[in-house]
Amino acid sequence: MTVIEMKNDMMTIEDFEERAMAYGGDLDVWPEEDRAPARSLLAGSSVARTALDDARALDATLAQWGGEAVAPSQALLGRVLTDAATVAGAAEAPVPAALSPKKGWMASLFGDMSPMRPGLALAACLALGFVVGTTLDEQVLPSLAPEVAEEAVMIDFAFAIEDDDDLLLGPETLL
Amino acid sequence: MTAGIATVSASLMEVAPARHRQRGASMTETARPATAGVDAEDDDALILRFAAGDQSAARLLTERHLGRVLALATRMLRDTAEAEDVAQEAMMRAWRNASKWEPGRAKFSTWLHKVALNLCYDRLRKRRSASLDDVAEPVDDRASAQDGMEADERLTVLKDAMEALPERQRAAIQLRHFEERGNDETAEILGVSIEAVESLLSRGRRALRDRLAGQRALLLEE
Numbered sequence: 001m002t003v004i005e006m007k008n009d010m011m012t013i014e015d016f017e018e019r020a021m022a023y024g025g026d027l028d029v030w031p032e033e034d035r036a037p038a039r040s041l042l043a044g045s046s047v048a049r050t051a052l053d054d055a056r057a058l059d060a061t062l063a064q065w066g067g068e069a070v071a072p073s074q075a076l077l078g079r080v081l082t083d084a085a086t087v088a089g090a091a092e093a094p095v096p097a098a099l100s101p102k103k104g105w106m107a108s109l110f111g112d113m114s115p116m117r118p119g120l121a122l123a124a125c126l127a128l129g130f131v132v133g134t135t136l137d138e139q140v141l142p143s144l145a146p147e148v149a150e151e152a153v154m155i156d157f158a159f160a161i162e163d164d165d166d167l168l169l170g171p172e173t174l175l
Numbered sequence: 176m177t178a179g180i181a182t183v184s185a186s187l188m189e190v191a192p193a194r195h196r197q198r199g200a201s202m203t204e205t206a207r208p209a210t211a212g213v214d215a216e217d218d219d220a221l222i223l224r225f226a227a228g229d230q231s232a233a234r235l236l237t238e239r240h241l242g243r244v245l246a247l248a249t250r251m252l253r254d255t256a257e258a259e260d261v262a263q264e265a266m267m268r269a270w271r272n273a274s275k276w277e278p279g280r281a282k283f284s285t286w287l288h289k290v291a292l293n294l295c296y297d298r299l300r301k302r303r304s305a306s307l308d309d310v311a312e313p314v315d316d317r318a319s320a321q322d323g324m325e326a327d328e329r330l331t332v333l334k335d336a337m338e339a340l341p342e343r344q345r346a347a348i349q350l351r352h353f354e355e356r357g358n359d360e361t362a363e364i365l366g367v368s369i370e371a372v373e374s375l376l377s378r379g380r381r382a383l384r385d386r387l388a389g390q391r392a393l394l395l396e397e
Contacts (some may be wrong), residue, residue, distance in 0.1 A: 018373075018377050021376070021377040021378075021380045021381045022373045022376040022380065023376070024352075024380075040397075052386060055380075058380055058383065058384050059389075061329075061333055061387060062333070062348075062352050062353075062383075063252070064330060064333065065333050065334065065337075065353070070242065070245055070246035070249050070250075071242060071245075072241050072242055072245050072262070073259070076245070076259045076262065076263060077237065077241070079263050080237050080263055080267075081233060081234060081237060081261075081265045083263065083266065083267045083270055084225070084230065084233035084234075084237070084266075084270045085230060085233070087267070087270040087271055088225065088230060088233070088270070106364060113257060
């Protein structure tokens with residue numbers, strides 16, 4: 001056995017007490033790498049044996065609580081399954097015709113027109129907006145107050161965060 | 176639905192008593208029942224089935240997890256009504272987020288316990304705030320013990336000692352000792368390292384032993 005192997009195989013009484021407190025009095029449930037060194041120490045140390053006895057006494061005490069049955073009531077079961085049915089029902093609920101996305105947002109705005117007409121109408125609106133925006137004087141269209149502009153930026157930022165959250169679908173985001 | 180609930184209830188009564196679970200040589204590998212991995216895969220499949228509209232998947236997930244989540248919340252909060260609320264809310268979050276679940280990203284039961292534990296922390300913090308305002312803490316089983324309704328005085332002594340522990344030490348003991356979680360999973364639920372779990376366990380159990388020292392005769396009597 002090399003010096004390094006001997007060192008790795010040793011366990012101090014402090015380490016033993018720490019493991020006994022953490023994992024209890026049954027060496028078989030200790031971390032596997034700690035079991036052999038623990039048994040070696042136990043064979044020659046009354047302090048280690050006392051620490052293990054203390055841990056076993058605590059295990060026995062905790063076991064009294066561990067054996068206490070905790071079963072869901074019928075009422076709780078009913079509520080949980082009702083919640084599930086409600087969530088599933090909401091997910092499956094038909095989209096009202098007025099909100100149906102089948103026609104597309106342009107068709108919702110412009111009604112049942114030929115496919116080209118909404119596009120033409122939008123182009124006209126954009127052109128009108130450009131003309132108005134570039135020709136009117138600043139006195140006619142005063143700039144936004146600083147606090148209003150700041151609020152608008154914050155709202156944009158908030159929506160950007162929400163968008164990002166939708167893209168991060170890991171378990172941490174679901175808590 | 177009544178028959179379905181009765182079936183779930185019967186299954187939940189079969190929750191095995193807790194024991195420590197072995198930690199493997201790698202510090203992250205824990206010994207588990209042979210079916211644990213399969214269960215994890217099945218949980219993923221079930222949550223996806225529920226997201227696709229399969230209601231029977233909700234019943235199976237409830238059957239599998241509600242009892243353990245309720246037990247954790249009950250031991251953390253010592254209040255049956257609050258524990259039921261926490262268990263229901265944790266399951267509700269599972270239903271609501273089912274469509275976003277990514278199979279294999281995390282173990283469903285770990286995620287669910289983490290949600291439940293965080294809900295417990297929230298309620299414990301609210302209690303502390305309320306107690307600062309001289310509002311009585313809603314600890315029902317201790318009150319019932321004082322009224323003579325709690326037959327097992329030893330259990331009450333132990334619960335009181337456990338309740339006096341810091342939240343994370345208490346949670347670590349709950350998860351390791353009663354929930355049979357390995358160090359790696361306990362670490363994930365608590366959001367700490369495996370070394371920190373060992374430290375929490377050691378400090379928590381030592382504090383528990385010291386608090387119970389004066390009650391040892393009572394605790395060990397048959």
